[in-house]
Amino acid sequence: MSGLVLPVKTAETAETRVAQAKWAVLDCFTVVWQELTHLTRQPSTFAWQLGFPIMMVLMFVYVFGSAMDVTGQGAGEAYLEFAMPGLFAMTMAFGFTNTAYAVAYGKEKGFVDRFRSMPMAPSAVVTGRGVADLLHATVDLLLLLAIALVLGWRAGGSLAATLGAFGLLLWLRLSLIFVGIYLGFLVKNVEMAGNLFAVAFPLGFISSVFAPPDLMPGWLGAIAAWNPVSATAGASRELFVSPAVPSGYWIESHLVAAALLWPLAITLVFLPLAIRRYQRLRW
Amino acid sequence: MRTSEHAVRTEGLQKQYGSTRALDGLDLAVPYGVVYGLLGPNGAGKTTAVRILATLLRPSGGRAEVAGLDVTRQPRLVRRRIGLLGQQTAVDDVLTARQNLVLFGRLYHLGRKTSRRRADELLAQFGLTGAAGKAPKTFSGGMRRRLDLAASLLLAPEVLFLDEPTTGLDPAGRREVWQAIRGLTAGGTTVLLTTHYLDEADKLCDRIVVIDHGRNLVEDTPDGLKRRIGSDRLEIVAAEPDDLPAIAELAGKVAGDHAEATVDEAGLSVSVAVADGVRALTEAAAELRSRSVMVADLGLRRPTLDEAFLHLTGAKPAGDKETPA
Numbered sequence: 110m111s112g113l114v115l116p117v118k119t120a121e122t123a124e125t126r127v128a129q130a131k132w133a134v135l136d137c138f139t140v141v142w143q144e145l146t147h148l149t150r151q152p153s154t155f156a157w158q159l160g161f162p163i164m165m166v167l168m169f170v171y172v173f174g175s176a177m178d179v180t181g182q183g184a185g186e187a188y189l190e191f192a193m194p195g196l197f198a199m200t201m202a203f204g205f206t207n208t209a210y211a212v213a214y215g216k217e218k219g220f221v222d223r224f225r226s227m228p229m230a231p232s233a234v235v236t237g238r239g240v241a242d243l244l245h246a247t248v249d250l251l252l253l254l255a256i257a258l259v260l261g262w263r264a265g266g267s268l269a270a271t272l273g274a275f276g277l278l279l280w281l282r283l284s285l286i287f288v289g290i291y292l293g294f295l296v297k298n299v300e301m302a303g304n305l306f307a308v309a310f311p312l313g314f315i316s317s318v319f320a321p322p323d324l325m326p327g328w329l330g331a332i333a334a335w336n337p338v339s340a341t342a343g344a345s346r347e348l349f350v351s352p353a354v355p356s357g358y359w360i361e362s363h364l365v366a367a368a369l370l371w372p373l374a375i376t377l378v379f380l381p382l383a384i385r386r387y388q389r390l391r392w
Numbered sequence: 393m394r395t396s397e398h399a400v401r402t403e404g405l406q407k408q409y410g411s412t413r414a415l416d417g418l419d420l421a422v423p424y425g426v427v428y429g430l431l432g433p434n435g436a437g438k439t440t441a442v443r444i445l446a447t448l449l450r451p452s453g454g455r456a457e458v459a460g461l462d463v464t465r466q467p468r469l470v471r472r473r474i475g476l477l478g479q480q481t482a483v484d485d486v487l488t489a490r491q492n493l494v495l496f497g498r499l500y501h502l503g504r505k506t507s508r509r510r511a512d513e514l515l516a517q518f519g520l521t522g523a524a525g526k527a528p529k530t531f532s533g534g535m536r537r538r539l540d541l542a543a544s545l546l547l548a549p550e551v552l553f554l555d556e557p558t559t560g561l562d563p564a565g566r567r568e569v570w571q572a573i574r575g576l577t578a579g580g581t582t583v584l585l586t587t588h589y590l591d592e593a594d595k596l597c598d599r600i601v602v603i604d605h606g607r608n609l610v611e612d613t614p615d616g617l618k619r620r621i622g623s624d625r626l627e628i629v630a631a632e633p634d635d636l637p638a639i640a641e642l643a644g645k646v647a648g649d650h651a652e653a654t655v656d657e658a659g660l661s662v663s664v665a666v667a668d669g670v671r672a673l674t675e676a677a678a679e680l681r682s683r684s685v686m687v688a689d690l691g692l693r694r695p696t697l698d699e700a701f702l703h704l705t706g707a708k709p710a711g712d713k714e715t716p717a
Contacts, residue, residue: 132501139498147486150527219480223543226446226476228468229499391450 140237212293265350284372396460475544534565
């Protein structure tokens with residue numbers, strides 16, 4: 110019966126912090142490999158998840174956009190330039206539903222349990238998800254960018270400013286990964302995770318994504334202007350040098366700072382919450 | 393290197409969820425090298441016990457050791473010596489069968505080459521070599537469960553926990569999984585499995601502990617347990633509902649003076665425990681014939697888990713839903 114048991118260290122404390130950190134990084138990569146293999150084996154995932162933003166692009170730019178005066182220079186003027194950064198931001202914002210769904214799915218199907226019963230670093234369940242989703246979001250952005258370029262959209266700023274805008278977009282997505290992980294562990298089942306889209310909807314639409322808050326009724330405009338999605342949308346418009354007329358809201362003259370601080374605040378709240386939720390699985 | 397006489401040992405193990413006591417002083421002592429069954433109805437605390445032993449849940453009280461290691465104080469070390477087959481089949485449906493096993497091998501830090509070698513060995517062991525390149529979503533229930541089992545064996549664990557390994561499988565799938573489980577102890581693994589099927593415990597286990605309400609009731613070998621539970625049961629299914637009282641009276645008479653027959657009016661059936669099955673069967677047939685009572689079915693069968701509980705405890709099992717975990 111002996112000889113089959115792999116050698117184990119004699120005491121839990123014998124593991125150094127360095128060794129533990131190395132395990133954590135390796136395990137994170139393994140989980141990322143798993144997630145990326147999903148995407149390569151099932152590329153249709155992108156079509157499903159990008160179908161919605163692409164439909165929004167086409168509807169708003171070609172159906173509603175012609176009636177919208179976002180620059181003060183007439184209806185339909187420069188609407189593509191206005192809407193594209195908003196759609197980038199909205200896609201990042203809605204991404205948290207994908208994270209939550211994946212987490213809830215892993216929990217419901219016993220995958221999280223199997224991981225937790227293994228000697229892998231417990232943090233890798235969360236960090237692996239985060240890194241994989243960020244890579245996924247990068248591919249999403251590149252695909253949307255390709256579509257935008259085909260439609261005739263161009264970034265008007267310097268290369269550094271353009272990269273900065275994409276950085277801010279991913280920064281928003283990163284902070285919402287923690288929201289997604291928290292909600293994924295919080296919801297009872299996969300169906301409930303699927304319903305999170307109902308929460309995402311107002312978050313995405315009551316914002317400056319498709320229309321300037323100035324055009325909305327006062328109280329709604331204020332909510333839309335202060336929405337974190339608006340901060341990222343507005344900041345990327347600035348960096349892409351899109352023709353948008355700044356409105357009277359104070360925050361709209363501090364968009365880049367807001368796009369940096371909002372996700373930071375979200376992370377500071379939801380990262381500890383997500384970790385706590387994960388640890389509470391043992392209760 | 394054995395640090396303990398027992399593969400699994402618990403003392404007064406407790407788990408409380410709000411006001412519900414899922415475990416209420418469970419004592420287990422599982423020797424090495426056996427298949428040990430945790431038998432009980434839904435809600436008895438089987439899954440809670442396995443989840444605590446597999447370091448997924450913290451107990452509210454008592455002690456639990458796996459391979460001589462304390463599950464609350466040394467969870468990381470425990471995890472290197474166990475495998476878990478949860479109630480849900482936890483395989484990745486998008487990856488191929490082989491990629492699944494390599495993934496878990498990598499998470500055990502077996503290294504790329506060893507992971508692949510182990511994956512191929514296990515695929516062969518569980519008859520999945522031909523399906524290695526396919527995704528489990530195309531598999532039958534039995535195949536998925538066998539892959540799941542292979543994934544829990546990558547490390548050749550000292551102790552393997554199987555939580556209701558065949559629930560939800562069709563008869564063919566159950567047989568496949570049973571066969572896969574039988575070979576495990578030969579490799580030195582101690583198996584602790586939970587089930588609510590008497591026949592499953594009977595077929596697979598060397599020892600069985602019956603638990604209910606989070607406590608152990610009886611611990612015995614399958615044969616010893618069968619002796620305690622009582623003999624076979626004579627079952628008669630009536631052709632007409634009106635005949636049920638007469639059949640019940642007849643069955644009681646055949647079984648002996650103090651035997652009371654159980655009547656299931658919905659199923660039109662009467663059953664009674666009998667000491668000598670074959671004699672009771674022939675007597676019942678003769679009686680029915682002489683009284684010209686028509687019956688739909690007449691036969692002998694093993695007691696159900698409910699009946700076994702009635703016998704062991706004088707009470708129906710808890711029977712409520714399995715505690716959420």
